[in-house]
Amino acid sequence: MNDIITPIIMGIMLGGLYALIALGLSLLFGVMRLINLAHGDFVVLGSYLAYGIATYLGLDPILSLIIIVPVMFGLGFLIQKYIMSRAFAVSSDTPLIIAFGISLIIQNANQIAWTPLSRGLNTGYSHASFFLGSLQFPVIYLLDLIAGIVVMLLLREFLTRTYLGRAITAASQDKRAAELMGINAKRVYGYAFAIAMAFAGIGGVFLGMTFPFTPTSGISFLTIAFGTVIIGGLGSMWGTFLGGIILGLVQTLGGYFFGPASQMLIVYVIVLVILAIRPQGLFGR
Amino acid sequence: MTDQVLLKISNIEVFHGTFQALWNLSLEVRRGEMLALIGANTSGKTTLMDTVSGLLHPAKGIMEFNGYDITCLDPYQIVELGITQVPEGRRIFPEMTVFDNLMIGSYCSCARKNRILNLGRVYELFPRLKERKKQVAKTLSGGEQQMLAIGRGLMADPKLMLIDEMSLGLAPIVIDEIFKALKKIQERGITILFVEQNVKRTLEEADRAYILENGRVALSGTSAELCEKDQVKKAYFGIDECAI
Amino acid sequence: MISKIKNDFLIPATLVFIILALLPLIGAPRSWVLYVFLFFIYLAMANMWNLLAGYSGLISLCQPAFLGLAGYTMAIGTWVGVPWWIGIIGGAIIAALFALLISGAVFRLSGIYFAIGTLVVPEAIRMVFYLWKPVGGAMHGAGAGYMIKGIEGVSQHAIFWLAAVVGIGSVYLMRFIIKSKLGLGLASIRDNQRTAASIGVNVFRVKLYTFLISAFVTGVAGAIYYLNQGYIEPSATFNVRWTMVMLLATVIGGIRTEQGPIIGTIIVVILYFALARYAGYSFLIQGIILIVIMLLSPQGIMGIIKRLFSRKGVKN
Numbered sequence: 001m002n003d004i005i006t007p008i009i010m011g012i013m014l015g016g017l018y019a020l021i022a023l024g025l026s027l028l029f030g031v032m033r034l035i036n037l038a039h040g041d042f043v044v045l046g047s048y049l050a051y052g053i054a055t056y057l058g059l060d061p062i063l064s065l066i067i068i069v070p071v072m073f074g075l076g077f078l079i080q081k082y083i084m085s086r087a088f089a090v091s092s093d094t095p096l097i098i099a100f101g102i103s104l105i106i107q108n109a110n111q112i113a114w115t116p117l118s119r120g121l122n123t124g125y126s127h128a129s130f131f132l133g134s135l136q137f138p139v140i141y142l143l144d145l146i147a148g149i150v151v152m153l154l155l156r157e158f159l160t161r162t163y164l165g166r167a168i169t170a171a172s173q174d175k176r177a178a179e180l181m182g183i184n185a186k187r188v189y190g191y192a193f194a195i196a197m198a199f200a201g202i203g204g205v206f207l208g209m210t211f212p213f214t215p216t217s218g219i220s221f222l223t224i225a226f227g228t229v230i231i232g233g234l235g236s237m238w239g240t241f242l243g244g245i246i247l248g249l250v251q252t253l254g255g256y257f258f259g260p261a262s263q264m265l266i267v268y269v270i271v272l273v274i275l276a277i278r279p280q281g282l283f284g285r
Numbered sequence: 286m287t288d289q290v291l292l293k294i295s296n297i298e299v300f301h302g303t304f305q306a307l308w309n310l311s312l313e314v315r316r317g318e319m320l321a322l323i324g325a326n327t328s329g330k331t332t333l334m335d336t337v338s339g340l341l342h343p344a345k346g347i348m349e350f351n352g353y354d355i356t357c358l359d360p361y362q363i364v365e366l367g368i369t370q371v372p373e374g375r376r377i378f379p380e381m382t383v384f385d386n387l388m389i390g391s392y393c394s395c396a397r398k399n400r401i402l403n404l405g406r407v408y409e410l411f412p413r414l415k416e417r418k419k420q421v422a423k424t425l426s427g428g429e430q431q432m433l434a435i436g437r438g439l440m441a442d443p444k445l446m447l448i449d450e451m452s453l454g455l456a457p458i459v460i461d462e463i464f465k466a467l468k469k470i471q472e473r474g475i476t477i478l479f480v481e482q483n484v485k486r487t488l489e490e491a492d493r494a495y496i497l498e499n500g501r502v503a504l505s506g507t508s509a510e511l512c513e514k515d516q517v518k519k520a521y522f523g524i525d526e527c528a529i
Numbered sequence: 530m531i532s533k534i535k536n537d538f539l540i541p542a543t544l545v546f547i548i549l550a551l552l553p554l555i556g557a558p559r560s561w562v563l564y565v566f567l568f569f570i571y572l573a574m575a576n577m578w579n580l581l582a583g584y585s586g587l588i589s590l591c592q593p594a595f596l597g598l599a600g601y602t603m604a605i606g607t608w609v610g611v612p613w614w615i616g617i618i619g620g621a622i623i624a625a626l627f628a629l630l631i632s633g634a635v636f637r638l639s640g641i642y643f644a645i646g647t648l649v650v651p652e653a654i655r656m657v658f659y660l661w662k663p664v665g666g667a668m669h670g671a672g673a674g675y676m677i678k679g680i681e682g683v684s685q686h687a688i689f690w691l692a693a694v695v696g697i698g699s700v701y702l703m704r705f706i707i708k709s710k711l712g713l714g715l716a717s718i719r720d721n722q723r724t725a726a727s728i729g730v731n732v733f734r735v736k737l738y739t740f741l742i743s744a745f746v747t748g749v750a751g752a753i754y755y756l757n758q759g760y761i762e763p764s765a766t767f768n769v770r771w772t773m774v775m776l777l778a779t780v781i782g783g784i785r786t787e788q789g790p791i792i793g794t795i796i797v798v799i800l801y802f803a804l805a806r807y808a809g810y811s812f813l814i815q816g817i818i819l820i821v822i823m824l825l826s827p828q829g830i831m832g833i834i835k836r837l838f839s840r841k842g843v844k845n
Contacts (some may be wrong), residue, residue: 035641083820090827096588096644098820104773105816112809163392170378170389177376180338182364182393182441219769223649265656268649275646276634
């Protein structure tokens with residue numbers, strides 16, 4: 001009986017991580033109706049940046065966020081300003097195809113820089129564990145949950161307390177009205193993309209500490225992020241968190257019942273089934 | 286006395302794709318006045334407002350505001366110079382609170398420093414907004430939403446306020462309340478350009494008016510002058526009566 | 530002027546294709562033959578992607594599932610005694626049946642949802658083939674890797690000509706579809722989905738037919754590709770890079786034009802040839818080209834050609 005408690009608690013903790021990697025995707029969809037096909041690759045880019053920083057500077061992955069967050073933020077702003085903003089002007093399919101191109105560029109760049117081999121972010125606490133009663137859990141999973149909650153609370157505060165945050169919210173609800181309020185929609189989109197990418201970077205660091213990754217892992221992470229978002233309903237933050245926990249549970253319980261090798265397959269199937277039955281999300285309106 | 290003129294629109298032509306919406310249109314808004322735009326649904330009133338706000342750009346012609354050429358500016362730059370629009374259908378941000386909606390109004394850098402002062406003024410003008418400041422905007426009644434939209438516009442600290450289709454779907458008693466508020470806004474030195482369906486009411490309230498037909502100015506003058514014109518009487522009142 | 534080019538391109542194109550198809554007979558180098566083989570395979574796949582994305586508005590990212598399932602059907606068939614040529618047809622039928630199976634689900638999704646939904650499909654199938662070995666005799670390595678059995682007697686030339694037939698056939702198939710009732714339905718959907726539905730076009734059925742045709746032809750091309758390669762394994766088969774090839778060829782040449790995929794596929798194959806030495810950088814460069822073309826000339830090379838001709842037309 002105690003057996004099944006372990007995957008349940010692990011799944012909930014993993015949910016924090018999945019919510020974290022889904023936040024950026026959800027934010028971009030909310031603000032500019034873009035589902036960024038390259039989001040998973042941005043996450044992997046974050047993992048590799050942390051790997052590189054750990055290898056060459058010897059910095060702990062969590063500390064390396066000091067470098068990764070601004071780098072990803074800047075990169076995101078530039079991508080929106082010079083590529084995506086133009087793509088939106090061409091046609092509604094263009095951003096999709098361009099995101100696909102960006103995805104392949106990042107995959108390939110990662111492969112050139114780091115070889116196709118599987119990597120992981122190893123730290124002193126990688127194998128540490130903590131006890132709940134008599135059950136043992138990896139510390140990393142707890143960090144995942146904490147990171148997810150902290151980043152979500154920060155995002156909420158940012159969106160409701162600052163001018164830029166309010167502007168992003170306003171632009172997502174009514175772009176035209178937002179422009180009439182003096183909001184420069186182009187700049188707001190730039191910041192939204194930058195923030196989404198910074199979140200992807202943070203997600204990538206924690207993901208890299210939790211699971212091994214390769215240059216082509218992006219699609220799995222995109223699927224997880226997308227699944228999290230559609231389960232929770234697009235644009236709802238608490239829904240995203242709930243979606244993350246559900247997917248985390250699907251994965252750990254799937255691994256528990258069908259063996260660890262098939263846990264990702266079960267996640268994919270669940271995402272496809274939900275997409276087919278309720279594309280607006282389980283908790284969406 | 287060009288100083289009297291706050292906004293001067295000279296010979297603009299505006300297109301929606303290939304459809305020409307405004308034809309060689311010229312118009313003046315004088316400092317401190319309450320000016321009305323009158324016309325049928327497709328006469329170009331909203332197009333004119335959107336052009337002044339920078340959402341559309343004229344293919345020809347010039348617009349000058351307070352000494353600046355605003356013809357090619359983007360909406361956010363125009364708000365910065367002191368023109369704010371209260372759009373048709375109010376378009377408040379439905380999922381945000383009343384307070385957040387008002388704060389978004391003060392987004393432009395010129396308005397941020399005065400936001401506390403302006404917020405106080407808006408609450409004074411519309412006490413109901415103060416009572417409901419924590420409420421999500423979509424739960425307000427239609428009249429309250431219009432008040433919020435006007436309040437949000439005032440938060441931008443404007444010199445000129447454009448108000449489109451102000452009383453659409455509102456009860457007469459609410460319309461009275463809003464016109465009273467507009468008078469107070471005008472007394473504070475803010476110039477108002479508004480569009481309103483009810484022509485009779487408009488001519489009662491406005492100082493001057495322009496009548497648009499098919500994207501051109503058909504008539505203009507003070508409200509009293511316009512009331513005397515036979516065309517206006519026939520087209521908009523049906524009978525030979527005029528309040529003024 | 531433009532309509533003239535449109536009407537005439539089939540004949541010279543076919544002549545060029547036939548000359549290309551004769552290459553092995555005149556003793557062209559093996560590597561050349563291989564590139565021309567790739568050209569025919571990619572051409573068929575690009576045409577089918579264009580049919581979906583360009584003419585039906587379905588940005589399908591699950592084409593690797595079709596070509597992979599067909600390839601696997603053929604490969605597994607050779608292990609249980611089914612001749613390879615029946616395997617190719619059978620594989621294509623399996624691919625089309627699979628398209629039918631997922632159509633119910635993915636057709637409820639529009640635009641970006643359709644794209645993401647279809648993106649996940651090949652990933653999921655790859656997982657299946659990592660975990661599941663349908664028959665014995667698999668190669669070593671991860672998951673179900675198979676040699677194609679019993680094809681020692683099949684000549685390389687025969688496989689090459691098979692590819693040529695499919696490649697050239699796909700061009701004629703596109704012409705046939707566009708001129709048919711189905712093409713008429715597609716054109717009306719493209720103009721306005723709602724109007725099309727209101728005048729009696731069964732939007733779902735029209736889209737379904739194109740989806741099935743696309744899956745079938747892509748399956749045939751995929752099976753021939755793996756017949757030539759001699760083995761099949763999941764990670765390279767259910768791989769997003771296949772999608773990149775089709776997408777790039779269509780976008781470079783000009784999406785939603787008949788000639789686009791032909792021009793685009795020529796360029797993609799030349800690109801492969803030129804980049805062969807920098808294999809690692811190939812997809813990086815392709816990604817950059819894709820983005821640049823999409824931003825500068827969304828209608829690809831055909832868009833540029835049309836613009837040039839219409840400008841000349843104005844001058845004259």
